[in-house]
Amino acid sequence: MKTNKSFSKRIKVTKNGKLVARKPGQNHFNARQTGEQRLRRKRTQLLNLSKRIARRFLPGTGAKPLSETNPEVK
Numbered sequence: 001m002k003t004n005k006s007f008s009k010r011i012k013v014t015k016n017g018k019l020v021a022r023k024p025g026q027n028h029f030n031a032r033q034t035g036e037q038r039l040r041r042k043r044t045q046l047l048n049l050s051k052r053i054a055r056r057f058l059p060g061t062g063a064k065p066l067s068e069t070n071p072e073v074k
Contacts (some may be wrong), residue, residue, distance in 0.1 A: 004057040011047065017064035019047040019054070 012020045026041040033041075048066040 001056075001059045003059060003061070007057040008061075011058070011063075013058065013061050013063045017062050017068070018066065019049060019058075019063055020044045021047050 010021055014020060021044065023041045023043065023045055026038070030038055046066055049063075051065050054063045054065055
């Protein structure tokens with residue numbers, strides 16, 4: 001099965017198999033946002049994908065759902 005390239009360019013798989021992505025909405029029109037909003041959008045976010053979606057879009061990368069890598073998240 002092929003990797004979905006558009007998805008893989010937006011996602012980074014960490015050493016432990018977690019999926020990290022950049023938050024949307026920080027490319028332009030940022031002057032009207034408050035400083036707090038801009039800072040919040042700079043942080044990355046952990047994605048919680050189902051096993052089926054992780055296998056479909058990122059086969060062979062070792063991507064795991066957040067529920068497997070972090071037992072506190074369900």
